[in-house]
Amino acid sequence: MVERGPNSGTKKERMIQTIARTATKLFSKKGYSETSMEDIARLLKMSKANLYYYFTDKNEILAHILGSFLDLILDGIDEFLSSTDNVDERLRRFIQRHVDIYARYMFHAKVLFKEVNNLAHKDLKRAKEKERQYYRVAKGLIAQYVGSSAKEEEITALTFFLLGMCNWSYSWYDPKGKISPSRLSELIYRVFKGGISSLKKDAGV
Incomplete structure (x- = not known):
């Protein structure tokens, strides 16, 4: 933690x-x-x-800060998402969890994205592997969500799109402001879900 x-x-x-x-x-x-x-x-x-x-x-x-933060992000995520069979609910939970962690650890998130490349080589290698683990979780979830009709490159793009919406909140979001973390996660969820629904409609799925 x-x-x-x-x-x-x-x-x-x-x-x-x-x-x-x-x-x-x-x-x-x-x-x-x-x-x-x-x-x-x-x-x-x-x-x-x-x-x-x-x-x-x-x-x-720096290695201690980022290693601990990435461990927190990964800790128990598979069990957390697998607690429901509803893929729509999994997506909602994934976004809620991500936004909640970043809202509580905004300084850590900022340091991760701005300073990670200052790590020593061995520590940077560990950090990047943890980031890849999280990316794989997100990509697997999105692959389930969009279904088998989506192309691999589209799933990759959608994964980066979703993570981008969640990650970059550190650069502008104030958890103490008018938009609560739960409301922010709901907005991200609705925008992402609406975009996927539109793509499926265009594809006739």
């Missing part, structure tokens, strides 16, 4: 969570390259030496 309760884990684990949470906000607002270990230590009101006790360098912090 990205974050657990304030009293969960050992003292060291809780401090790691605190450091990661603080660094996530700084990376999101200032950018990874513009944020130093000194900046993180200063905001935490701890010495740099103490910070280095928990993380060897800034890149290790």
Whole structure:
């Protein structure tokens, strides 16, 4: 999980969570390259030496942040979607879950999309594989939703289209604004479903 309760884990684990949470906000607002270990230590009101006790360098912090966030996104998703046989309901749930996670972890989402390529090679490789796992879940769901009449390249395009609508909410969406996360997910669901229905109608399906 990205974050657990304030009293969960050992003292060291809780401090790691605190450091990661603080660094996530700084990376999101200032950018990874513009944020130093000194900046993180200063905001935490701890010495740099103490910070280095928990993380060897800034890149290790970034790897921890993004690895945990991607694990959260993937955690239990297959079981969550398979809890219903209705493919329409699966699509709705997938979108709701995605939007809800991004609304709760907006800083993490921003860091993922803007800073992932700053990871060390081995960590970037792991992150990309987790992203591919999520993409495969989304593509499999959409393939079921549109049916066997859709071409492979169309399913791929629709998958990127749906993920794009969900993912890019980090760049403009305010969960505390007038549109609630549940309402946003409903809007995305209706737009996507309406588009698919129109395509099926044009194809005579």
